[in-house]
Amino acid sequence: MVNSHHARRQSDAPAAKASQFGVYVLLAMFSLIMLLPLIWMVSSSLKPGYDVFQFPPQWIPHPVEWSNYPKAMTFVPFARFFLNTFTIIFFVLIGTLVSNVMIAYAFARLESRWKTPLFYLVLATMMLPFAVTMIPQYAIFNKLGWVDTFLPLIVPSYFGSPFYIFLLRQFFMGIPRELEDAAAIDGAGVFRTIYRLILPMSWPAMVTVCIFTIQGTWNDFLGPLIYLNKENLFTMQLGLQFFVGQYTGGWNLLMAASTVILTPILVMFFFGQRFFSKGLNIGGLKG
Amino acid sequence: MVPSALETSQKPVRRRGRTLQQQRARLFWWMISPWIFGFLAFVLGPMIYSGYLSLTSWNLLNPPKFIGWQNYIQMAHDPLFWQSLKVTTIYSLASVPLSLAFALFLAILLNQKIQGLSIFRTILYLPSVVSGVAVAEVFMWVFQPQYGLLNSLLAYFGIHGPGWVSSPGWALPALILMSLWGVGGPMIIFLAGLQNVSPDLKEAAGLDGANHFRTFIHITLPMLTPTILFNLVLSIIGQFQTFTQAFVMTSGGPLDSTLFYVYYLFEQAFEYLNMGYAAAMAWVLFFIVLVLTLFVMVSSSKWVFYQGE
Known part of the structure; x- marks a missing residue:
């Protein structure tokens, strides 16, 4: 790398x-x-x-x-589970990209007295274990009637996540400022500057965020386990767990199902890794 | 042309009565507003709410009933709570140093100047990108006592392997062993850290007659301490959240030998519907992670060395 x-x-x-x-x-x-x-x-x-x-x-x-x-793929309806997982990933990706680009740009380029303390707060929330907010979040989503829908798994991604804010901010800060100043003088607003200037220059970071988001959503088990109880809503992970509960046969089919679930992520990382060296700014890790 | 254009941008440009500066400050708040809402709605709000819930008895169906510190008192007398804390602590104490040492060792191997490294780096990193039920099931089959991969390999050497996840004494060691499979993340971060160590310093040490080992101990390792700190904090937080292995592979057993903290919390919340008790456990988890992180950060001033300080 x-x-x-x-x-x-x-x-x-x-x-x-x-x-x-x-x-x-x-x-x-x-x-x-x-x-x-x-x-x-x-x-x-x-x-x-x-x-x-x-x-x-x-x-x-x-x-x-x-x-x-x-045999393994049809013993429980994995096609359905794949479609569910795909739907969740699709909407999570949109939310993750839109919200984090906007938030990270503000932290990278705009000024406010509160910017630094707020950024520390963002970093602090990165340390917060999911289990700590799991119960009250469940209680809230339950009250909203969102249990047994994909909403609890999708909606939070529209409000930024600390790791991606950090990653994108680091990347945006590496883009020469003069380019933006020139654009600003030409009368381009911030959103147009992001769309026309920042995004085309940040694609390695964007690809990195996409790959991590797909991986995280695909691998997530605890979230779907809590919020999805109906079989027709299951994700791939829940589907495999369901399969294990239903199927009493040998290890061969179970390993076939596991292979199908692990392969997409392994392949994605295998081909995506060359973007990381550009997208991740981990070399400059300090303090 | 260009210099004059830059000069004008220095002067406050008035638009609708506000300076550009003020506009950009307002824009800052607009653009981070999703995060602020998310922080209030999904972090701060839930934490306060969970603080209240931890003082109640609540089964999701009836309204929460205020019972004061009862949940915390009950926790202090709950042997399973202490067991879950013990299991998680032992697991972290073994898994964090072992996996960080292993990750550092692999990173050092990958930092040598030889051909064909990228394929090794890819192979060593790849396992860490997968997790969840499928990985847990693969390791169930790896640890299977009679025909599993591990005991089959041991049998080649004439060793009769233990029952691994089905044996109370070996289940936790099995999961610790399994955690080493996912060291790719810290390994890559260590590798980046190693490549940041100035080659001139190492060369200077070499000219002074220091061998590789001494150069590593006296030059590389001190320069690497910020990376170690970063990996240490992330690993501790990560290991304290172990859940899927316990849920899928062992159900916390046998004989509660793998009753991880988050698994027990999950059981209390979603199997026994003791939401108040689970909320109290979540708060205790928050304090444990907070104290551990602060301890590592504060102690770091004693052992972390920053270049350019």
Whole structure:
């Protein structure tokens, strides 16, 4: 992600070669260990039911049981659960982008006596565990009649979230101010400046925010668990939990369902990671 | 052209009787108003409300009944509350240092000047992006006592592995082990911190005859302390919120050995409908996290070294 431009001088070549080899071995070993659970998951998901109970374990399934996937996906209505999750993500994304860009821009560029203390307050709320406000939030949404709707999972995203405010503010502050001053003199208002100038220059940060938002919403379990009780409203995470409760068969179908749930996020991060070095300003972490 | 244009922007431009300065200050409040509303409606308001609820007995169905400090007194005498606090503390005490040390170790490996690092970085980082029920289920299968991945691997070495999540003594260690799988986040932050350490300083130490280990202890580690502080605070807060593993994998068992704080709070609120008691627990959690964070921040002046100070 970040590359130092410094090459260490190696006077003692053989010793350096040996230590390089050692680093490779360690990295390869730890990478394999990290990958093993995922390999194990995919391997199990493609086995016939009886084959998962075998010692020594068979790593390459034979025969390959592709039908585990359609079976797992239709045993409970995962298509419906996907649609629900997708709907929530769609509206959360809109809210997250619109609100946080606006708030972060204000913190990056506008002036007020209260700006600094308010920004510290934003950072402080980042530390607040969800469990602390969970009960009263539930009580409030319950009173509004929002339980068993997607609203409690969507609406809060329209009011900014501290991590994204911080991330976008850091990025906006790195954009040369002169450009905006020039735009302001041309008579462009703040919103037009954001739309025409800031957003086109901030796409790595925007992509980063989108990826984190999709990941967070896709992985969220406690929120949907509290607010969604009806089966036709379940998200993918709740759907898998429901599947586990309903299905008494082997691990192969469960691993097939898990593979389907984990793959989109893994693929998204695999292809999205090159944006992070530009979008995340973590190199300058201080104080 | 340009300099004169910039000069005019310095002078207050009057528009509808207000200076540009005042307009921009007003605009500031307009633009952050969603956050202010959100802070009042989803953070401050709920916290005050939950302070009130914590002094009541409430099952969601009937109106809350004021009972004073009863919930807090009950908590002090509730063995399960203390068990949940103990489980969460042990888990954090083991998991936070282990995962940070592991993350730092991996980051150091990734900070070497060798080819093909990006593929290792990707592999080591990827597991941390997934979480939730699917990961919990995968690890249920990894920890399965007879045919699971872990015990199968141990069997290659002739070791008869324990029951992991199904055994009271091994369930918590299993979850601690599992937490190491997600060290990608702190690892990447450590890597960024390591790459910020000035190479000149390390080189100077090298010329003075310090070996790699001494350079690391005396140069790199002190320069890395702000990053360590950041990761430490985030990890403590994160680990204190452990929920999904307890809910999906163990239901807090066996024998309450994995009764995590937030899981117990959830049970009290949404299974027994003791909303008042759960609200009191939430307040206690808030104070624990606050005190821990403040402790780390205050103590940091003793061990965190900022460049340029």
